[in-house]
Amino acid sequence: MVEKLTLSSLNLKMSTKSIIAEVNKKAAEFIADRRNSNNAIDVISFCQHGKTPVVLAAIEGLQNIFTTAISSAQLKRNLSNDDSSKLPPEEQYKIWLNGCYTDAKKQLLSMCSTGEPKIQLILIALLSHTRVNDELITLYRTYLEYADVLFNTMELVTSILNKETKKNDVFLHNVYHLIQDLTLPKTLKEDRSKSGKAFLTFKPENGEAKSCRADEHKKCFSTLYLTFLSQKLSASLYKKVLISIHDKIMPRMANPLLLADFLTESYNIGGAISLLALNGLFILINNYNLDYPDFYGKLYQLLEPSVFHVKYSARFFHLLNLFLSSTHLPGYLVAAFIKRLARLGLTAPPAALTIVVPFIYNLTRRHPSCSVLIHRAETTDGFASDPFIMTENDPSKCRALESSLWELQTLQSHYYYIVSIDSRQLEQVLPKLETDLSDILETSIDDLVKKENSKKYKLNSVPVTFDPPKGLFGAKDCPFNDMWSL
Template identity: 40%
Template sequence: MAPAKKRNVSSVKTAEKSAKKAKVDLSKTVERILESRKHANDVFDILESLQAEQEKEVISAVAACRELFCALLERKELFLGKLPGEEDALSGGYSAEDKYRIFMRHRYTSCVEILLEHLSHEQYDIKALVDNLLSKATDNSLLISRFQEFLEMEDVRYYVMSSIRDNVGKVMEKNKGAVVPVYQNNVFTLMSSISMPNQESELTNFMVKQEAKHEDWKAAKLHEHKRVFERMWLGFLKYKLPNSMYKKVLVILHDSILPYMSKPTLMIDFLTAAYEIGGAISLLALNGLFVLIHQHNLDYPDFYKKLYNLLEPSVFHVKYRARFFHLANVFLSSSHLPVYLVAAFAKRLARLALTAPPTALLLVLPFIYNLIRRHPSCRVLIHKPSAEDEPFEDPYLMDEEDPAQCRALESSLWEIKSLQKHYHPDVAKAALLINTPLSEQEDDISETLEVTTYELMEKDLKQPEIKSVPLEFETATRLLKGGGDVLGQHFCLT
């Protein structure tokens, strides 16, 4: 057995040497072609290697083709426009320069045809490409963005999705499900670059001609695309993700993932786990849950209870504040919600408003008014009969997690009355509206969703009636001494 083993090793070494020699020869061939046009026919040697039986020789030929035709393109030595036949070029009135360009353009066309044949070969495996894109050590975002144009082809997209699923399974199992940030970022970047078709009639752009395949070719079936798309995402999301990745996924979930899944309700476990993390991630997870409830008949009785418990002081300061209130407005838009629930949200927001910044208050107050407009039964919170001069103990239970038990309907929106003396005039003006009958038309909160403190200050400073800003109640008579000699009362100069 030993001699046979020796012969096998020897044959492998011989093959490697042959591959290296072929690579060197092809490089020299490219150099000769680019140095002098008298070697133009040597391009046939490269194309012949491109059709070789040995894989390494084919790879060397692919590299040589890339080097040659990219150089010819840069030198403008490839014929552009409608390509005439080679016989027409020889017999027509073309210059020697154009004949060379036409000749090379035909060789380029032959190269493309051969490469497409390799792509559709039964042994072709796109996994090698995906494995390199999904590096565990290098951020390949730019490379993936360049590859995105190929994902517009139906067959490429289908096989890439299958390869991603297999790659994630192998890598994450090898790492025992541990967080691998660079790798997971590459996977997400590639998966989020995939745009799924809406109808089977849209499956028209194939790299390999569809008629050359069997009629049951999976890459040409929309339901197969959805199936592999679903398995790809579920295979990625079942492993532990860093919080930053949770946010990235949840932001695109309702638009770019759920509509293209065969069974969107399979995402319930992921969304429930995401909600348990807390903070902005919980907020974003509720959006996906809401989609499943309203569009896919998911039974999730604790949805509004979870939304209610997200209303904390931090909600006014998180990055996704605008998105949260936009979604909350959508969630609470139904006129069929029980009055106790709407009252609980209105009261909790009013209580939080006592310590909220002006930018948030200009959003929260119209939000509360809209809730009352949609549910007239909640007007009792405004017109609660009470003696203003008597001590009042608010029955509302702020620490109660169940909106049904917080006793909001027994309380009133006295917090808004307090805001009528707010230091910011726009907030005080908005709070005064509660003293008058609310109009039937709802306030448009979209304009105030993303207002910043800087924008609020710029708006105030640009008002025409403001000519000067008072900095002191009493006019100063000399340096470091104003009216009432405040400096002398508190400091002694020695």
């Protein structure tokens, strides 16, 4: 007599690892051979196991079984059970498998209300390690308008991040897509609770119910994001977070200063990461009194030739203009930025120069103490006698205020006439109003080419050579002159 497989017999005779291996084996056998279809019933029964690792293995097994069945057209919905015995065997099998799918779905849905975070089916499925679930997560996010669903989701995702060991890029992408741009309730009336009082949530640690008010959402949100930001993020995901941190994360934090370590570390990395960390860090300094005395020194060091070629160049110059807008900044500091920009302009592409030159003049108008750089323009012999130290990373030691803007005199001979015209303002009285940079920050080389191509030039003649041609190829004794004539 063959002993019938039951959960109780497995508990007595097999270890947890052995049971998990048995679950995985049965799921694999089902997928490999249709003769093992009854294995689906056994895998469903494992969902009632008392140990969480076994339940998780059963959930994954059911996912593999029914994903395979659906993709191979073995599973079809809306099949009638009437007189199934009269149907062909293939149709009978589909009806039976559809019943198994219904039983599995009921079993899994019942687990969603257990309060145990490790077997919260929906989040486990959404935060996959192997598949990007953007569409499914977007659908799930529609339920996050309910305060209780939102709060439980944030707590459970935090718990998963703390306990999960396989945190690959796909998993972290799914997590970020789920938690990005969360909208927190502002008042008790936005709890979506009938009484307007606190609603019940579950503790991730033990599943016990606890009371929660709407003002606790910020604390939960803060914990969630601090946990997420402590993960090893890919470069692309890192940049996405930094782009949105000032308007989608910081305002929802219980204490935005908790982001100081993350932002300062990002600011010190260099390159595009540093550029994107600028905004959030400046907000902490300006609005939350973060003490960062070396902010402008680091900002000065970001002015490298590559700044004109990165994807976020326009964003950087917008922020740079904002950071240098205060009239209380010391003259030596602003002069250092002016000189470094002017020196970089000598090798910058024309699209960048259409921004840099007006930017320099704006800074000079804004800070009259720097006008000496313009008035001293004719007293130096350019690079040879320039006291400015380009290689000095400390703006207080680069001797910018002792220098002049001879670089703009050089740019007056630039091949692009717009740059040449802008640079000639050096010889004129600067207007009192600053140039509006908002319209030119996004200028690219393609924009300049399209602009020039759209113009209609009226030219009567175009000189193409200095000397009149003497023959087809220029030489008088060329043999082709006997065969061809101009």
